Amino acid sequence: MQHTAFTIGIDIGGTNTNWGIVNREGEILHTGHLPTSTAKNPTAFFEALHHQMESALRQYNHSDIQGIGIGAPQTNFHTGLMMNAANMPWKGFVPIREIAETVFHLPVQVTNDANAAAMGEMIYGAAKGMRDFIVVTLGTGLGSGIVSNGQLLYGHHGMAGELGHTIVMKDGRTCGCGRKGCLETYVSATGIVRTALELLEKESEADDTALKPESLRNMYRGNKNIQAHQIYEAAQSGDPLALRVFRNTGDILGLALANAVAVTEPEAIILFGGLAKAGALLFEPTAEALEANLLDCYRNQVKLLPSGLREREASILGSAALGWRA
Amino acid sequence: MQHTAFTIGIDIGGTNTNWGIVNREGEILHTGHLPTSTAKNPTAFFEALHHQMESALRQYNHSDIQGIGIGAPQTNFHTGLMMNAANMPWKGFVPIREIAETVFHLPVQVTNDANAAAMGEMIYGAAKGMRDFIVVTLGTGLGSGIVSNGQLLYGHHGMAGELGHTIVMKDGRTCGCGRKGCLETYVSATGIVRTALELLEKESEADDTALKPESLRNMYRGNKNIQAHQIYEAAQSGDPLALRVFRNTGDILGLALANAVAVTEPEAIILFGGLAKAGALLFEPTAEALEANLLDCYRNQVKLLPSGLREREASILGSAALGWRA
Numbered sequence A, B: 001m002q003h004t005a006f007t008i009g010i011d012i013g014g015t016n017t018n019w020g021i022v023n024r025e026g027e028i029l030h031t032g033h034l035p036t037s038t039a040k041n042p043t044a045f046f047e048a049l050h051h052q053m054e055s056a057l058r059q060y061n062h063s064d065i066q067g068i069g070i071g072a073p074q075t076n077f078h079t080g081l082m083m084n085a086a087n088m089p090w091k092g093f094v095p096i097r098e099i100a101e102t103v104f105h106l107p108v109q110v111t112n113d114a115n116a117a118a119m120g121e122m123i124y125g126a127a128k129g130m131r132d133f134i135v136v137t138l139g140t141g142l143g144s145g146i147v148s149n150g151q152l153l154y155g156h157h158g159m160a161g162e163l164g165h166t167i168v169m170k171d172g173r174t175c176g177c178g179r180k181g182c183l184e185t186y187v188s189a190t191g192i193v194r195t196a197l198e199l200l201e202k203e204s205e206a207d208d209t210a211l212k213p214e215s216l217r218n219m220y221r222g223n224k225n226i227q228a229h230q231i232y233e234a235a236q237s238g239d240p241l242a243l244r245v246f247r248n249t250g251d252i253l254g255l256a257l258a259n260a261v262a263v264t265e266p267e268a269i270i271l272f273g274g275l276a277k278a279g280a281l282l283f284e285p286t287a288e289a290l291e292a293n294l295l296d297c298y299r300n301q302v303k304l305l306p307s308g309l310r311e312r313e314a315s316i317l318g319s320a321a322l323g324w325r326a
Helices: A042-057 A096-104 A113-124 A189-202 A216-223 A228-236 A240-264 A274-278 A280-293 A311-325 B042-057 B096-104 B113-124 B189-202 B216-223 B228-236 B240-264 B274-278 B280-293 B311-325
Strands: A006-012 A016-023 A028-035 A065-071 A108-111 A133-138 A142-148 A268-272 A303-306 B006-012 B016-023 B028-035 B065-071 B108-111 B133-138 B142-148 B268-272 B303-306
Touching: A006 A096, A006 A311, A016 A042, A016 A311, A028 A042, A028 A311, A042 A096, A065 A096, A065 A113, A065 A311, A096 A108, A108 A113, A108 A311, A113 A133, A113 A142, A113 A268, A113 A311, A133 A240, A133 A274, A142 A240, A189 A216, A189 A228, A189 A240, A189 A274, A216 A228, A216 A240, A228 A240, A228 A274, A228 A280, A240 A268, A240 A280, A240 B240, A268 A274, A268 A280, A274 A280, A280 A303, B006 B096, B006 B311, B016 B042, B016 B311, B028 B042, B028 B311, B042 B096, B065 B096, B065 B113, B065 B311, B096 B108, B108 B113, B108 B311, B113 B133, B113 B142, B113 B268, B113 B311, B133 B240, B133 B274, B189 B216, B189 B228, B189 B240, B189 B274, B216 B228, B216 B240, B228 B240, B228 B274, B228 B280, B240 B268, B240 B280, B268 B274, B268 B280, B274 B280, B280 B303
Parallel strands: A006 A065, A065 A108, A133 A268, A268 A303, B006 B065, B065 B108, B133 B268, B268 B303
Antiparallel strands: A006 A016, A016 A028, A133 A142, B006 B016, B016 B028, B133 B142
């Protein structure tokens, strides 16, 4: 029987749900996962999850578990509801906080993935000890979690932090949200693919990079399509067109971040998620555009950092971090 | 001798300094003003201010005065410094919080004008009881004070809330800050003059509004210049060109506010200051552009409100509101 304080972090995704029992130091002492589609009914799902954790939980005093944090798509901190989340087996408004509290007999906090990532960075990662920072999650879309005065910004209805849906280009690219020019149509895994396709379609086939097998032009030639990882690989091998895709992406992200700095003046901006793993390819043009667009008083003041969490652990730690608040 | 709790609000401007002793209800019980240039030395200035207040202060128990709030240009909440403020008789970095504490023997908080306005709206004005809102001050420039989770956002170095210096037009108008396309180059008293001059210079003199004495074209004809109040007067009388100036201004402000909503998700946005007094001329196009550019989940959720403070009292009440925190 271990005597100290712990939280349970649960990361609910469209396909899989991962959980972990975590201590103050961010060590994941027990972990497991369950297909989210295990049960069509969310109560049955949380019961199955509880059942799976039972043998692990028996090793702790119930009173040593401070709470449960849940990160899940389209989930609202204030109301505890998951709201019409796409790609989830449960439809409509699902009161996941209430269900989890009933099943686990523990206090529960819920929020969306990007806010959970921000909590994870603050408690265990690159933002340890910071009171003002922004986490930008770069996946299929672009999410963000914003911490100011040491607190996550939830907003009036729990919907703050949608940097991905700030409009950066008037009458720009059509977004899944129905509007035009949203940041995530340019800066995300799908965004860089659109940028690459635009450049490939606009420019002549006659450029000499077409001859190199590792060039983006050559990869595109076959099925007239391209994937995010191919842009990364081509850029790694020095393909000029792929490098321009990252340069353009960084230019747009850097300007958007400079505008966000003028709102909350963070100590650091942390780039998290798949696209952020492109490393210098993304960080260098982004940092340049950020500095070039910052107001004088912010220049050379804002750190641009990679996530401080190991990829496999990040989502559990982010949710677990929220559990301390629960 | 009145027995209850009070604060002193001091609003320091380039020309005049206004002060008031204020109770919880926002009544200004005593007030006065002093030219800011009274003393070249900031310590001597605060001593003169203290001297002026003496007979008023004698009517209160010192212990009933909770604190002093000071609103002043370029003044930092965290450090207590006024930093290279333009148009002020004191140059460089001036520790106004420390000086005021020494002279008055009271706790002091300082911040810039826009943050003081936000505190004033929260304690006494249109944002009473709100925990998430944005105040936009529309004067010569555009300032903003942002409250989230019931707290003013100060940022890492106390420099948050510079909405006026978010870039809304790539390679747009040159700004006093040295960059291009800042919001305040379009939306401010100087911004609408620039918009009017651009339209007047671009378009033919042949439009029929030139014949009407109250038309903007006619006002412009003499000295090839125009002032903000003339644009307002022409728009009031129905001049199409002046109405377009307000429409364009509202379009740009509405989009910028929609992007700010995606960051902090406020319950309301409050427009404060000279330009906001244009009323429906500014509020209608701004509200339309705001709604048109909002992400689905924010639509019809965010109130666009005028200030709830009387103009002459606003700056004293904003500073006094800060005093409760001191």
